[in-house]
Amino acid sequence: MSLSTDQITEPGAQTPLKPIKNRGSRPSLTSTAVNQLERLGLPLMLVVLVAFFTIDGSTGELFTSSANVRQLLSNQAVTGIVALAMLVPLTAGYFDLSVPAVAGLASITFAQLAGPAGYPAWVGLLAALAVSLLSGAITGWLVAGLRLNGFIVTLGLYTLIQGGLQYFTDGQTISSGLPDWVGSWGFETFLGLPRPFWVLVVAAVVVWYVLTHLPRGRELEGIGSNERAAHLVGINVRKDVWLAFLGSATLAGLAGLMITIRSGSADPASGPAYLFPALAAVFLGATCIRPGRYNVWGTMCGVYLLAVAVNGFTFLGADSWVSPVFNGGALILAVLVSTLMGRQRERLSGSD
């Protein structure tokens, strides 16, 4: 895949300085190998895990059953979209913790309007997206406009929205009166793969395109690298950050719709379950493909690595404590490895 300036990058980008005319000379084999390993570490780990659970006698049959594969791909669509929503502002260096709550808000809005309130489904869909956009606009205004700390503002918003949903729904799941296609749409397949998975694929491609192939996306990365310098090269930092929060909220709304559509109901408590896996996937993703940068395909690997591991362990008969232990451990290990590799790289380039 083409990732902007890094595309010209052959592996082994960060080698000791040489005069420009030696540009054609190849970096040493070991440093190339180290870089490739770093770039592809997470995807390789995913492949190894899949292979292990496929080959292992006690899990193989269940793990590779088409029902399980479909379930796995489909289940993670929401987590993946939530992770993408967090990725967009994070590219510019801003946390958005409100994403899972906004997804919950969209989920409830859609279910309430299309179900008990009796409006046509398209009204519910549009209203859910509108509510998400509104919340993104407010967050963007607080963070980009008033320069408040994004981490705190979105943490506050997350808590506030969760509380509001509890109040509004009385803690009850909304399921009555929804059209029939809600609940079944998500179980149908397209080209042999579940529809929600395709939604994720489309969302990922769109986010990847925006972040790496629109000037605005490159600007966001510039802001994330050095906000002051970005301002001084003429980038409209406030507008870009505001738009990033708006984009994030749109994706959160999409995730919310997927929650309702997949389950045929809306649970006000569904949002928080996505916070940790999505955030972990984004951070895991930054350790591969383009090490050190938050990136779309790394994030996707992160989502499915965590999901496959938890799924496989469940078939191995692991207790429920295993999955959080694995999630946490994987995150720390990934950061450890990528940080140590980054330092090694610095030493290589600094020693010249």
Added chain:
Amino acid sequence: MRGLDKTFPGTTALRNVDWELRAGEIHALCGGNGSGKSTLIKILSGIYKGSAGGTIRIADAEVAADEINPKWSHEAGVRVVHQDLGLFPDMTVAENLSLGRGFEKSRISGISWRKVEVRVRELLERFEIEASPATLLSSLSPAVRTEVAIARALQDQGDQHRGTLIIDEATAALPLHEAQALFASLRRFAARGQSVVFVSHRLDEVLSLCDRVSVLRDGDMQGTWDTASIDEAALIRLVVGKDLEQVRRDARPSTQGPSALKVSEMDVGPVSGVSFEVARGEILGIAGLLGSGRSELLRGIFGDLEPRRGAVEVDGQPIRVRRPADAMSAGIALIPEDRAVAAAFADQSLSMNISAAVLRRYWRRLRMRPRSMARDARALVGQFGIKAARVDQAIDTLSGGNQQKAILARWLQRDPRVILLDEPTQGVDVGARAEIYRLIGERVAAGAGAVLVASDFEELASFADRVLVLRDGCIQAEVPCAEITPHRLSQLVYSGGESHVAVH
């Protein structure tokens, strides 16, 4: 009796320096940027080691220069108050005087605030500081803050006042009368045997407040004089160096051509009512101390700061600038001060850094064109003589000079009509400096106008066609080409001026 005697053998920073400091004197240490002042202070406080062969003696204790360490210096009574003071503005005076030293503990090992307060009160009394222990540091005036920093440095000496207090430009932000009040208290400590080393750029202050003055230049100790026996002109000559008078300038034909930039009555930051004009083909220098408003003036023109008042014209056309993008489309470029903070995208590739100001050029047929971006970057790398292995390596793997050339390439490829340069050769080696000015010179010769802010007067003397002296936000003097010498600029910038504006 105490006295110290130090010899640092030939490092590049300091060449065979002998220096003596008497007990109970206030001794000024002067020198330009890169003269070795900071190195000397850092060796004295044990942060750096000297090279083998040198010795440092404080009172009865003696140590080889290559074995000095912070612990030894501390025990020998060396205390440093740095320019930025190193205080915690959001904490109280009592907390500031306790952190690092330790708080008094109560029996159950929590902090005994009562005991802390007793100690701090006594301390404030001893140092005659008008503040109470519970005052937030940020609500104190800069002068009192400096006093608190000094009290913190000296607090554990008790009433003894023997030892060496080094004040490293800590009064740079103080108005003269406040600095005088501060010196009154330093005098009292000195009378009791405290030695004070006072590092300063402000020569008038040095002469009126200190007993003796030593001058460092290019790592050589020029000597030590009684302040009574030397005048300001002589001191400036010592700091700047005699031979610099003869810096040869290419006397550019003074092209009083059409104006490239015209600024009228601009008020921004400490700057007030500044008007000037830059002709095409001219490099206008701006000389001024930190806090004179020199950076704010450039940032105001570029739209990074919002001017309270004033008009800007580029090539005779009035322009309205609200943000940097407006200035850029009017043909203005700004190479900001402090590359790491304001210009470099440290973790991004060289090619991204070079193209940052023209990013949208590479969006063609619905996608970014990193290959053509890299191709252009490679061409610029060659043209600007940037030493880099590849354009996809992160810019922070390059040396400072090469990074700065990349920033220059970022802006000059836009063919700006007006180039604003704020300390363009900060942290850049001599070779790269010459390269940078050659590149700027080419653009200026081709019809652009440039404004150059530099605190190195030699640099201004070598490259500016005309210099404006900025003091306290106002233009104090205009020096025509023929009269620009480092000496003359130092005189205009340093001398006079009862009121110094405190700006951080």
